Amino acid sequence: MIRPPSDDLVNRLKALVGPEGWTDDPDILAPRLVEWRDRWSGRTPLMLSPASTEETAAIVGLCAAAGAPLTVQGGNTGLVGGQIPQGEILLSTRRMRAIRDVDPVDDVLVAEAGVTLAEVQAAAAVAGRRFPLSLASEGTATLGGVVSTNAGGVAVLRFGTARDLVLGLEVVLPNGEIWRGLRRLRKDNTGYDLRGLLSGAEGTLGVITAASVKLFPQPAGRAVAMVGLESPQAALDLLTRARRAVDAGLEAFELMARQGVVFALRNIPGQRDPLTTDPPWRVLLEIASPDLDGAGRRMESLLAEACEQGLAGEAVIAASEAQAAAFWSLRENQSAAQKPEGATWKHD
Incomplete structure (x- = not known):
C-alpha cells in the first residue's frame, strides 16, 4: 500500500509548479486514471504538470528526498497499464510542448x-x-x-x-x-x-x-497494397521476396489475421474491405521510392510475380492517397475494433 504524500510535500510541490501546474480535480484526473481499454484504473492524490525540465527536476528531487513515488505519463496511450498510478503522485508531461x-x-x-x-x-x-x-x-x-x-x-x-x-x-x-x-x-x-x-x-x-x-x-513515390495469403509462412516468404526486390524501399509489412479484419469491419464505422475474397491472412505492404513512379512499378512487379507463383492470392494496390489511407485504417483500428468484443489480444 502506497502511503499518501505529506501535506507539507504536497504544498511545496503546488508552490513549485504554480496554479496551472497541479490539479486534484476528480473530473480532470478521471481520464488520466483509466487505461484506454478500461482494463486498468488507478488513483492519485495529485497530478503535477511541470512546464520545463527545471521544474521537473525540482519535483523529482523533492519527491526523492521525501521517499514519495511518482508515475510519469505522456499521452496515456499505453495498453499495458504502466502509465496508470496506483496511489503515486502523477507527473504529466502535457505542458512541455515546445x-x-x-x-x-x-x-x-x-x-x-x-x-x-x-x-x-x-x-x-x-x-x-x-x-x-x-x-x-x-x-x-x-x-x-x-x-x-x-x-x-x-x-x-x-x-x-x-x-x-x-x-x-x-x-x-x-x-x-x-x-x-x-x-x-x-x-x-x-x-x-x-x-x-x-x-x-x-x-x-x-x-x-x-x-x-x-x-x-520525403519520398517522392509511395505504393500501398493489401494482399491475401493462406498462412503466416506465405507471409514470411513474401517478405523475403519483397526485401530482395525493393531492398530499403520496403517500409512496412503488416500481417493481419481474418478475425481482426472482421472486428474492424464490424465495429469501426466507414471501414471497407478492399479484397473481394476472404483470406485467412493478409499483409499490408508499403513501398517508398525517391522517384515518383518507382514505388508503383516495383509493387506491381513484386505482386505479379508472387501471384503467378501461387505465393499470394488476391492483391489490390491503392489507386490514391485516400485509398491508401483506407487500407491503413483497417490495420490501425485493430485495437479499437477489438475493444467492443470484450476479451482482446495484443501482439505485434
Whole structure:
C-alpha cells in the first residue's frame, strides 16, 4: 500500500509548479486514471504538470528526498497499464510542448517530451523533411512516451525502433539531477550509450523531458497494397521476396489475421474491405521510392510475380492517397475494433 504524500510535500510541490501546474480535480484526473481499454484504473492524490525540465527536476528531487513515488505519463496511450498510478503522485508531461529546433541541413529535430508524435511529423514536413516513426495513436502519443517505451511503429523494417531514431536526450535522473545529452552527432562513439539505455527504460531510470531525433528526406513515390495469403509462412516468404526486390524501399509489412479484419469491419464505422475474397491472412505492404513512379512499378512487379507463383492470392494496390489511407485504417483500428468484443489480444 502506497502511503499518501505529506501535506507539507504536497504544498511545496503546488508552490513549485504554480496554479496551472497541479490539479486534484476528480473530473480532470478521471481520464488520466483509466487505461484506454478500461482494463486498468488507478488513483492519485495529485497530478503535477511541470512546464520545463527545471521544474521537473525540482519535483523529482523533492519527491526523492521525501521517499514519495511518482508515475510519469505522456499521452496515456499505453495498453499495458504502466502509465496508470496506483496511489503515486502523477507527473504529466502535457505542458512541455515546445519544438525547440528543426534543422533540415543536419536533419535533426529537437522537441520536448509532451509534443505529440503527429506534431513532430508535421514540424518535420514543414521543413521538407520526414520523421518516419508512425503508429495508430500518433495523434495523442507523445515523443517522451514513444522514446521511453522504445515504440516500434509501422516503419521498423526500414528505420528501426524509436531508439534508432534518437540522437540525444534530456533526462531528469531519479535524484533530481538533469542529464543534458541532447547531442546531434550521428558518428558519436564516445563513452557509454546512455541514450540507448534510457530509450526503452519506461521511466525507470529517469524522466525524458526532450529528445533530438533524426529526420529523413520525403519520398517522392509511395505504393500501398493489401494482399491475401493462406498462412503466416506465405507471409514470411513474401517478405523475403519483397526485401530482395525493393531492398530499403520496403517500409512496412503488416500481417493481419481474418478475425481482426472482421472486428474492424464490424465495429469501426466507414471501414471497407478492399479484397473481394476472404483470406485467412493478409499483409499490408508499403513501398517508398525517391522517384515518383518507382514505388508503383516495383509493387506491381513484386505482386505479379508472387501471384503467378501461387505465393499470394488476391492483391489490390491503392489507386490514391485516400485509398491508401483506407487500407491503413483497417490495420490501425485493430485495437479499437477489438475493444467492443470484450476479451482482446495484443501482439505485434
